[in-house]
Amino acid sequence: MATGVEGALSPVAAIALVGVLGVGSQWLAWVLRMPAIVLMLAAGIIAGPLLGIFDPARDIGPLYGPMISIAVAIILFEGGLTLNFHTLRDAAEGVKRLVFIGAPLGWLLSTLALRYGAGTTWETAAVFGGIMIVTGPTVIAPLLRSARLARRPAALLQWEAILNDPIGALAAVLAFEVVLVLRTAEQAGEAVFSLVSGILIACALGVAGGYGMAWAYRRAKVPEYMKVPVLFASLLAVFAVSNEILHESGLLAVTIMGVVIANANLPSYEELRRFKEHATILLVSGVFILLAASLDFNALSQLTWRAGVFVVVVLSIARPVTVLAALATTKIPWKEQILVATTGPRGVVLIAVAGLFGERLVELGVEDGGIIGPLAFILVAASVVVHGFTLKPFAKFLGLTAAETPGVLLVGGSRWTTALAETLKKAEIPVLITDPNRGHLRRAREAGIDTFFGDILSEAAEMRIELNGYKIVVAATDNDAYNTLVATDLGPHFGRENVYQIARDKAGYARHALPSTLGGRSLASEATYNELNRLMWNDWAFSVTKLTEEYTREKWRADRPEARLLAWIDTEGEPHFVTDDEEAKAGPGVRLVSMLPPGETEQEGDAPAPDAEASAA
Template sequence: MAIAGAITGAEAGLTPITAIALVGVLGVGAQFIAWRMQLPAIVLMLLAGVLAGPVTGLLDPARDIGPLVAPIVSLAVAIILFEGGLTLNLHKLRDAAKGVRRLVFIGAPLGWLSSALALRYGAGLGWETAAVFGGIMIVTGPTVIAPLLRQAKLSRRPAALLQWEAIINDPIGALAAVLAFEVVMVRQTAASAGHAAQELILGIAFATVLGAAAGYGLAAAFKRGLVPEYMKVPVLFVTLIAAFALSDTMLHESGLLAVTLMGVVIANAELPSYAEIRRFKEHATVLLVSGVFILLAASLDFDMLGQLTWRAALFVGLVIGLARPLTVLISLIGTGLPWREKLLIALTGPRGVVLVAVAGLFGERLAAMGIEDGALVAPLAFALVAVTVVLHGFTLKPLAQALGLAGADTPGVLLVGGSKWSTALAEALHKAGVQVLLADPNRGRLRAARQLGLPTFFGDILSEAAEHNIELAQYARLVALTDNDAYNTLVTTDLAPEYGRDNVFQLARAKESQARHALPATLGGRVFAQGRHYDELQALARAGWDFRTTTLSEEYGLDTWRDDRPDAVLIVAIYPNGELRFPREDSSLKGGDGVQLLYFAPAKPKPQGQA
């Protein structure tokens, strides 16, 4: 009876509230499982949506949520593009600027042409449909690129190129489709070509002016204190939605251009509260990307895919193996980029939500005008998205590692502070096979590290120079080791969102136990060196203590090591899979065969055990 009731309930459909809740649970749940299992999040989200939608029939967005699905997806894409625009800071572009210009001004037209040719001769579509759909295919999917870059941890420059290309070309692709559709409409109807061109030019101009004006207006209001701090994010959201709706009313799909420009303007306005705004938007984007992908996959119609023939596979193969690589390699000629970076970008072209949403819309319009193959646009778009999401989801990280453009398997450690003790720690980590970088704004403090051949960075770790010159993807942990407790707290607090709060550490504050000096848990990093502070460690070093490494085995376990060295300060446990664990004083570590223990101990160790 219970099973029959559940089936009947599924057939009847979910309430809108239940359906939206299910979308959230599936999307965020898929991302969490992907993080735990080290799998591509995009692939799991796509799989979760397909299982919940066409496979089991539990979720049908059109049935359960109704006509609100399309507006929800449109607004979500607008917010995602705006957040993407917020990441496009011109100061961060630097050495990738020339490549980005080429990918936009040369790559977009080339991509349009090559995609249209693949559609015409691969999928067998007519020229009119191929021209419209080819314009949409300029986009490489910011909704897909962001999770892929987060998983693959690419080097700074190729990551910047892929991110900028995806975000800037997204509205360009939508507008290219609008342009091609206007031309087709003029050919198919009695509409005036002059009127269509005028409408298109005015729409693009209006979107450009509106997006720039909204961005500059908000930036000026925030700088002058005209908006209270607690109202900044709500005002930002309302302005974003209003700009998108107003621009889209003037010319369909031009709202994407308006919100992207708005985000870029705010990103380059040097707002004091920019970091807080961006972090909030990043969290919203994770939720929106999850939700949109679940809605996309759950809306899949197997009957629609049944319209496809072997030519669909040929089309997808031509796009991935020929159109994308040729477009990128030709666009990047003369940029001076290393061939490895060119190859990685050429072989990375995932498509996402914007492609399916816009393609479905124009496919319906083409079919309504009597162009029969317009009905094939939506299934072809979904096939391309599904294949590229799965392909790049599983291959981007291995490809980047093979080309030397991704972080090492063993997570690196960034040490801030060039004291004698931290230099010795950096040397010990380096000898243990851990990638390490020692940073300090005082060149003299880095002299000993440079003489030892250790990688160093001269400058403030919070400066723009550090952001431009340090490959953060190479380092998964940050440890603040300076003699200034306040600076250690500032560094770990500021960089916690970048590394994750569980991955930033600092030496204990000397006066932390005193009530007037105690800080809230939201400030600072996790305890390092089992709660020892700077002066205490320096005193131990002067007393002859040094760093040592012990490798555990089945015969010589963690408990035995602790019994042999009761005074030792355990710094880090290095596991055979490359994982690093920095224990607290009361932390319970797991030992095991092959685990390396790096610790700080007296000069004369006990005779038992291994050292």
């Protein structure tokens, strides 16, 4: 790897290392099923202060600060893009209270925690207390993805994190302006005018930028291939202009711009949001690696035992009291209030803004202003580790996860999907059948299967179905084109490896073949809608067979040569659909879900496998 003087990495090598460490940490976290934030934090510290391989200030130079600022702006803009008002529903009142009551109360309690817990001066406590309003969308998003919370608590945490981030930055600006007036000859009236006008201009820029983009896209003023580049350039322009007027107000401007676009009902919205999500994953990874690698152990040595007291007070007193007071008298169940109250991880915005204001306080002569940066890092590290490892089990304990076991979403009501759903339900796997034709769901309702009457792609489905509770989608309607549309649209949400569709009638003809970018994976049966339901009419049945050390997958296949293997259930009860036999894990305790012809149906105690379960016809 190319290096410069004194072993420093070249800027290109340094940026490449950031990408490898950040994305590699996220991938490893996915493999190990660990919180990605924890691994990114560890990777940055190991590569930076521990081994000395990477020093952002040394290796990247003057671009380090602007890179962090722009990355945070893009992250907040993407967060704003996810805030569609339709997703609020019954969480709207809670979000308003967390913003209008929780933010000021959190500022006050954080200031008190700093003053009496960490022992800082009132000036440092007021500035840093404002910054601590933020709860970090860069951390909340990965945690929600892994914890799979129920819709309302997830919405509360997501909206609070994104909306309070720019509010926290502006609170710090307000407190700093007060300190500036007290420490210099600047007039209070001028400071207030500068602050208020800056906030109003930032709001105006955000609204104008959002409506301007929506108008241009809706009127086809921007060609399709330039929509994302124009969006990027516009948000950077809004951010820069707003920051020139009032420092840190750019975060407010880009957040508002994202919210406006999210609620403009644009045809290209999904493409824009997905691209931004991919960019945000890269940016979150990069920013965490940069900030962790920039950690100065000498600065941390300035902290005393009171820093630990401060962290404990913030996590165990200030955060819970703030949320519970804000959500008091609402209709939100107490379990959800407790979960939100005990979940307040801080992220990159806190560290980035704290470092900036810490330097400014020192320049003003506030002696303990320099400890803001180390305190911020310790709070972020502690909150990330604590919430990263406790959110999912605590949510499960409270019963606020979307589902204990990832479920299966069957699109299309038919004799075949109903029988498959009954089989999965007996195997204790959550299953839901959706269909826009109420008559197609009659058999499923009679069998006690959960159903949704409506189009799975509709806004009503998004609002009423806990999609986080399902891992696999099987599109199995009698309309091949609709199956392809469903699989293509839901692929990015569930992961294309988890979206399947039944075989198409004319898939074998070259002129009817579809590109690999459309549709889902084919089920192992390779059967069409008509063929699958014909098999059901001919008394084929579903069966679940448990493998043992003696009764392996190979023996099962030898005993059932005509069986159509569809899925397997691992030892933890999680379902996995397959495209061929080899995809099914063959270990003891694994259960195979298949269709068997008449005469081969396994009955309780009658199958070669001693643990074979009863079949569902």
